[in-house]
Amino acid sequence: MNYLILDDEPIARRRLRRLMSEFDHFTCVAEAADGAEALQLCELNSPDLVFLDIAMPGIDGLEVAGQLREKMPECKIVFVTAFAEHALRAFDLLAEGYLVKPIDKERLVALLEHIYGEQMQRLQYQVGHDTRWVAVSEILVARSDERYTHIYFNGGEALIDIPLKKLMAAYPRHFVQVHRNTLVKKQAVLSLESVEGSHRVRLEGFADPITVSRRAAASFKTLF
Known part of the structure; x- marks a missing residue:
């Protein structure tokens, strides 16, 4: 802006x-x-x-x-x-x-x-000794990574110490859960694909398709 x-x-x-x-x-x-x-x-x-x-x-x-x-x-x-x-x-x-x-x-x-x-909502992360922030609105994918959450956003990626469940609860209008360990940005969703019995979602600005669980796929179709 x-x-x-x-x-x-x-x-x-x-x-x-x-x-x-x-x-x-x-x-x-x-x-x-x-x-x-x-x-x-x-x-x-x-x-x-x-x-x-x-x-x-x-x-x-x-x-x-x-x-x-x-x-x-x-x-x-x-x-x-x-x-x-x-x-x-x-x-x-x-x-x-x-x-x-x-x-x-x-x-x-x-x-x-x-x-x-x-x-204006932002999340903090570390790069070496530097503290940086990313706007929640820019986060495309969040994945559970053992004790941390791996986030992917426009121009980079980072690890944050906020559990996936807490992230979803804090920003329900931004994220949709597509797997037990994965959240994606709602407004970035382009399509839901079915490939050999499995489901994948494609996002604008994110190259790789994201796996969608069977349970999430059913509610996903209703949501969109």
Whole structure:
């Protein structure tokens, strides 16, 4: 998802961009220091999300929001302000929320989760000494691997210490169980095949077919 920042304070823009850099599925496509520039950049880049400082010289954030609502109704708007009382007028313009400066990381995460729901849910894993995260929405396959769960996602794979049963219980709208040791992403399912008495499912973005148990195959047909 692409986002744009409108703020006339360079330090504030850098801080927000640094906080947002922790989310791999968000990309900053532009920064603007005034409202007129922000509107031009929005037209050029069509961002999914815009962070708008309210108090701006010239065209302020509220006016920018009003024009974006007309021109880009699908774009999500978050106001950034040093004055919480401005939020009341902000919600009149159907903003998705607001952040008070200096921006708190936990508040930012909570707001993004409120806006994007499951798209913001992430799982943690280790690569050497590095800690990384993957969005649940990107996971295509999860397989039980002794004490761990092996997950396959767009661009990689990893081991996590969350049992398969717990993973299914936590994200029932994302996964469907096709075998006692395998979950797959519902929205990635392309077809269910029958080959010599056994069943396999093919997924978009995953090369190998996945074995489906007889018990799962019966409910699988009903589900899809």
